[in-house]
């Protein structure tokens with residue numbers, strides 16, 4: 119029986135050649151570190167619906183879905199049709215446009231904290247500006263984030279992302295002293311740490327479901343407890359809903375948890391597949407960034423970006439949200455239930471040897487190691503067997519035509535069906551058998 123690597127190499131020869139060439143031009147051949155996997159990533163030619171196809175003609179049912187941004191699947195027609203219509207009237211103005219206004223109307227109706235909005239082109243920029251706003255509004259410096267929390271590569275927030283959390287994430291970072299990290303879902307320890315910096319605490323930034331850190335939902339008590347502490351100490355509560363916004367229902371997670379964040383960041387899904395980051399905040403908080411009536415001494419610069427609120431992203435984002443709004447029952451009922459089935463059935467195939475995490479249409483498999491029975495935070499996730507996880511995902515790419523970015527959570531789109539989940543379960547079952 120040939121190995122998964124042999125099968126993969128044989129069926130992706132053209133990808134291998136192109137990727138070799140890519141390495142001549144790009145560091146490690148890629149433009150985002152996580153897109154590389156061994157021995158080399160296949161080179162994509164096209165994608166439609168649930169399927170991504172490579173230059174060798176292989177087709178994969180995709181669970182990476184463009185960094186989890188494509189909730190309707192690839193090249194979804196409700197978005198494509200409106201974008202095509204917009205193209206002849208220009209894709210870049212650098213001036214005010216009407217689609218931004220109507221897009222924001224939809225966001226504001228769905229996300230109550232969005233009393234004022236600023237658009238940028240990436241989630242990374244959105245969290246960077248959220249942090250700056252918190253410091254500006256409070257006059258304090260320290261930002262607390264979660265161990266394993268991922269908010270993009272900004273110098274500020276690139277701390278305690280990967281295990282071991284106490285080591286610096288990268289060379290070239292400065293001023294890490296104004297960022298501290300707290301353990302996810304451990305309210306007591308988190309509060310103990312926050313107490314030590316409360317007088318200079320500008321804010322806490324949290325993902326309600328830890329995405330890159332292991333697809334782990336926060337408990338409601340944890341989020342409420344942190345929020346209470348933060349507000350009692352005149353700091354801001356920043357929720358990063360870049361993954362979770364419009365993922366489980368039409369809107370954000372936070373209203374269902376009765377949370378009252380000061381700023382929410384959005385991205386991914388709300389761009390309809392085009393580049394976006396959104397800073398949504400309460401009027402009182404966001405007014406500091408109004409440069410028209412503040413002097414240099416009391417204003418906060420946020421926003422900026424040549425391509426922010428460009429007509430194509432605004433059109434695609436609005437098309438996406440309009441479709442989701444109109445079809446929210448069908449879309450969310452379907453994908454949430456497929457996610458539920460995936461978590462339940464995959465767990466069964468591994469017979470107690472894995473922990474399934476996730477929520478709604480997001481799911482992740484963790485191969486348990488001795489002494490770990492559940493995955494409640496990114497430390498638990500990192501102490502699971504990530505080598506087997508990569509092998510599991512890679513075998514599915516090579517043998518089953520199923521694509522999870524190795525090591526990452528899977529996202530189900532509206533284009534997936536029950537039979538796709540059944541395929542993943544069957545592939546999991548074959549992999550489980552190979553482990554015995």
Ligand SMILES: Cc1ncc(COP(=O)(O)O)c(C=O)c1O
Nearest residue numbers: 240241242268269270329360361
């Ligand atoms: C929770 C969260 N915040 C921020 C970001 C950064 O977004 P972007 O990659 O668009 O810069 C990501 C990206 O994966 C994310 O998952």
